[in-house]
Amino acid sequence: VSTQSTGELNLAWCNISEKTYNRLFPLRCEAMEKLNISGGRDTVSCETIRLLSTNLPNLTSLDISDCILINRYALAYLAKNCPKLEELSCSRVYELSSLDVLSWAFKMNNLRYFNSFPSILNERFKEFKGKMTEKFPHVILNKKDKSDIARPCTSLHVPKGVSRLWEKQLRA
Numbered sequence: 353v354s355t356q357s358t359g360e361l362n363l364a365w366c367n368i369s370e371k372t373y374n375r376l377f378p379l380r381c382e383a384m385e386k387l388n389i390s391g392g393r394d395t396v397s398c399e400t401i402r403l404l405s406t407n408l409p410n411l412t413s414l415d416i417s418d419c420i421l422i423n424r425y426a427l428a429y430l431a432k433n434c435p436k437l438e439e440l441s442c443s444r445v446y447e448l449s450s451l452d453v454l455s456w457a458f459k460m461n462n463l464r465y466f467n468s469f470p471s472i473l474n475e476r477f478k479e480f481k482g483k484m485t486e487k488f489p490h491v492i493l494n495k496k497d498k499s500d501i502a503r504p505c506t507s508l509h510v511p512k513g514v515s516r517l518w519e520k521q522l523r524a
Contacts, residue, residue, distance in 0.1 A: 357383050364415070365391030370400050377407045384408045390417040390441070401426040405433035412436050412462075417443040424452040431459035439495075441467040450480040457488055465495040 355376055389396055396419040411434045416422055422445045437460055
């Protein structure tokens with residue numbers, strides 16, 4: 353499989369290993385602009401993001417929602433290697449704090465949309481939103497109020513009293 357001329361690719365919830373990402377993107381691919389790797393729960397790591405950001409420098413849109421191994425180092429790789437990144441979705445990436453996002457957003461000069469639903473939407477969201485608006489007035493938070501990708505379930509389908517999903521504690 354060659355991805356050298358592919359502009360957009362959705363690999364959401366495919367359970368792809370890091371080794372497979374190495375095979376899919378072994379070389380620099382200038383054509384790739386949009387990539388969805390959401391749902392890579394235990395398979396997408398910061399090292400995966402390093403590889404992808406190095407080999408896909410023209411990314412404008414990236415969805416890493418539900419990639420629970422991702423942390424602030426992934427944002428550092430994206431800021432350094434993907435200068436054209438405009439939209440970043442990272443819902444339910446619990447290792448990313450609002451401080452991590454604020455720390456790296458200023459290095460993402462083209463960032464216009466940041467989507468993070470239950471990850472940062474908690475009691476501190478108003479504070480986070482205020483700081484983002486003050487420091488980055490050009491960045492729109494949660495442009496997509498309902499993501500049709502990388503959503504393991506909606507609140508309508510979660511039985512009352514359920515607080516765990518995939519053996520992980522859900523956050524309010």
